[in-house]
Amino acid sequence: MTQPSDKALVPFVSVDNMMRLIHHIGIEKMITGLAAEIEADFRRWESFDKTPRVAAHSPHGVIELMPTSDGEAYGFKYVNGHPKNTSEGLQTVTAFGLLADVYTGYPTLLTEMTMLTAMRTAATSALVGKYLAPKNATTMAMIGNGAQSEFQCLAFKALCGIDTVRLFDVDPGATAKCAANLAGKGLTVVSCGSAEEAIEGAQIITTCTADKKYATILTDNMVGPGVHINAIGGDCPGKTELHRDILLRSQIFVEYPEQTRIEGEIQALDPDHPVTEIWQVITGQAEGRRNANQITLFDSVGFAIEDFSALRYIKKAIRGTVFFEPLDMLADPDDPRDLFGMLMRAV
Amino acid sequence: MTQPSDKALVPFVSVDNMMRLIHHIGIEKMITGLAAEIEADFRRWESFDKTPRVAAHSPHGVIELMPTSDGEAYGFKYVNGHPKNTSEGLQTVTAFGLLADVYTGYPTLLTEMTMLTAMRTAATSALVGKYLAPKNATTMAMIGNGAQSEFQCLAFKALCGIDTVRLFDVDPGATAKCAANLAGKGLTVVSCGSAEEAIEGAQIITTCTADKKYATILTDNMVGPGVHINAIGGDCPGKTELHRDILLRSQIFVEYPEQTRIEGEIQALDPDHPVTEIWQVITGQAEGRRNANQITLFDSVGFAIEDFSALRYIKKAIRGTVFFEPLDMLADPDDPRDLFGMLMRAV
Incomplete structure (x- = not known):
């Protein structure tokens, strides 16, 4: 041979x-x-x-x-x-x-x-968080405690200095699993009974739910000024996580508009709604967070x-x-x- | 673990x-x-x-x-x-x-x-040959004696009953290689010094050349009535093997017109030049060879x-x-x- x-x-x-x-x-x-x-x-x-x-x-x-x-x-x-x-x-x-x-x-x-996708998705989220989250953010709400959640929490710890995560999932078993996996990893982990409770005191809100039937996991009145929303679960046509009114109050950052307008949260908006490409924030060609009261939203769908x-x-x-x-x-x-x-x- | x-x-x-x-x-x-x-x-x-x-x-x-x-x-x-x-x-x-x-x-x-691609390309060519080649064809000209050539020869032997192949390549070393590989495989193998010589007496002409610089390997006066041409080397934009006049004299069969018009021999023709989809010949929805004098041409580019x-x-x-x-x-x-x-x- x-x-x-x-x-x-x-x-x-x-x-x-x-x-x-x-x-x-x-x-x-x-x-x-x-x-x-x-x-x-x-x-x-x-x-x-x-x-x-x-x-x-x-x-x-x-x-x-x-x-x-x-x-x-x-x-x-x-x-x-x-x-x-x-x-x-x-x-x-x-x-x-x-x-x-x-x-x-x-x-x-x-x-x-x-x-590797779980690792790179977390790395991308936290990289964007580094550019957009409010300074000295310490606490992240992690809504949706499935396969991606622990990777997200550790990425924001490593890149953005988060020391506390507040977990919520419609399935308490998923939250228990996430909390157990994060034990001893250097994070204060708080298990919460509702999304409202999870976002209390959080400067960063990460949403990562998989199921289409819980489509709107954040409503407008839940989100206060100054937070950074890292929305990674809305990633295909028909699947979104955020109420449209939150989008309208946020400055929206995306990876690749042509793809995000089809797959991301912004499919709920007009096709010409202004968005900022995150690569331009990184190169300094576009502005990131403008002030401490602004809501920044990373509408992440994952890009090649x-x-x-x-x-x-x-x-x-x-x-x-x-x-x-x-x-x-x-x-x-x-x-x-x-x-x-x-x-x-x-x- | x-x-x-x-x-x-x-x-x-x-x-x-x-x-x-x-x-x-x-x-x-x-x-x-x-x-x-x-x-x-x-x-x-x-x-x-x-x-x-x-x-x-x-x-x-x-x-x-x-x-x-x-x-x-x-x-x-x-x-x-x-x-x-x-x-x-x-x-x-x-x-x-x-x-x-x-x-x-x-x-x-x-x-x-x-x-596997060499095997499936040969299988596709001979399958189409079975439907389009003149009845009782015994001889195939194989022009271009590269990596695909032996597979083509054996496929036409197995599916169309070819007993003689006439080889030509601009590189005599390629022809010698092909002839040596086919020795003892049940085919009469004739090595030829020109494309003209190779097609003498052949009812089937297979063209499979790779190099763009020998773009026109068959000219119009070389191809007589009644043959079946199996053109597999023209398979990307700018790469064709046959003179346009041969195309105009032939009934043309393709895999998937949308792709062949971009990649195949018919890129040299008007975008609405009539072609027949080979699957329709196989199902009986379209006519194959109409008579013994017609030139049939399979403009093959390979399809998913x-x-x-x-x-x-x-x-x-x-x-x-x-x-x-x-x-x-x-x-x-x-x-x-x-x-x-x-x-x-x-x-």
Whole structure:
């Protein structure tokens, strides 16, 4: 049997290896590293090919491909969204991703991205929080205590200096799970019985609910001046979390307006409602928070560049480690015209 | 370390296993099986989500994602096209593919597709040849003797009863390679010094050249009445193989007009030039070859449904065999809301 060449072997990071890598680096340190990579890529936003994700919808959920490229590397993420999965003991969202070399077209990394997406989503939220949240914020309300919640809490601790989180979920079991997972992680954790109670004294409100039937989790009278809202659960057509009146009182920041107007909270607003692109805040081209009384809202849906940043982070992070295995994924005959000869020699 | 659940493990077919599987089944038998799968899917053409491929172009080549779904399964192929790669000892085209369950969104198969694409392209060509080539065709001219050529020759032997192939390539080394690979495979192989010589006495002409600089490999005066032309090398904007006048004399058959008008030979014609969709010939809704003197032309660019058929064929073919390995690609915690807990338990 001919041995595959180096170029034909694609480094693969399994779920098991991703978890080992996260512990090897440290959760908060890795989230901070991912945020730095995302911030650097947002600074060069205009050098990316940007295209809305390619979605295959069905009555059961959606399967999406999210590609992007900076001209040197190409990345895409496969991700599904099936809210009904939870009731069947499956993940709502699973994902994997691939990085390739634009010059040769050859893949250079394949990795699980369910864990990695949770890490990069938290990193993006906290990175944006660093720019928009009121100064000296110490307390975050975490509404929706599902799979993403602990990652969010630790990201805001690591990047924004949050020391207290106030948890609420319509399912008290989810809150108990989140509180237990956060025990001993350096945060004061307060479990609350209602969304109203959770946002008491919070300078940052993160909403991350998955189920369409609890569509409006924040109403207008609940949100006082000066807070930063990090809305990550409204991320597909028909699925929003905030009452329209809150949007109208907020200065709204988005990743990529073309996508957010379809998928985000702002689908409830006029298509020309003004929004600020977060990359422009990071480069200084646009203003962020204007004063201490303003409500800032990050209407986050997740964008391909964040996955690209995460893929490149992983590619660098695994170098020289044992946290990947080479995958024999590409046929690479000695003579590129002789694919058939390669097949024959494999007898 | 928690063991991943069954659903979290995705069967992966490496290049090595794909080659073993092909030999286990037999090349011609597998091509015939792939053609049957493609034919069955072409018969239910209207049940597929069809979308043009998503292409990322660069000066060096193109990287494409080709998704489709029949409502139950979802498949996509990653494929690059880098004609300059050959001169650097790399494949022009490499590919891998994925099948997923529409109901859960969970991937169910990951496989190399460089070998598999060569097999499915040959299967598609010969399937179409079965419908369009003149009755009792015995001889095929194979112009362009690169990576795809041997697969084409064996496919037309298996499905159309071809017993003689006449080879030509601008590079005599490629012809020698192709002839050597086909020795002992049950075909009479004639190496020719020109395209004109190759098409002498051939009822079927297959063109499969990769290089843009030899753009017109068949001129009008070379092609007599009654032949079937299987044109597979013209498959991206600016890349065609046939002189426009041949197109004007032919009845043209395509996979998916929306894509072929951009990528195929017919990009040289008016956008409303009549073409016949091959699936309609297969279902009997449209006429194929009308008489013995007509030139039929299959302007093939490769379509996502063919990859879907190939992926489903492989998924069935590996069942109960040793030709795959389980890949730990999806995080699947016992409690789907407890991704963080899964991570913590991995310490």
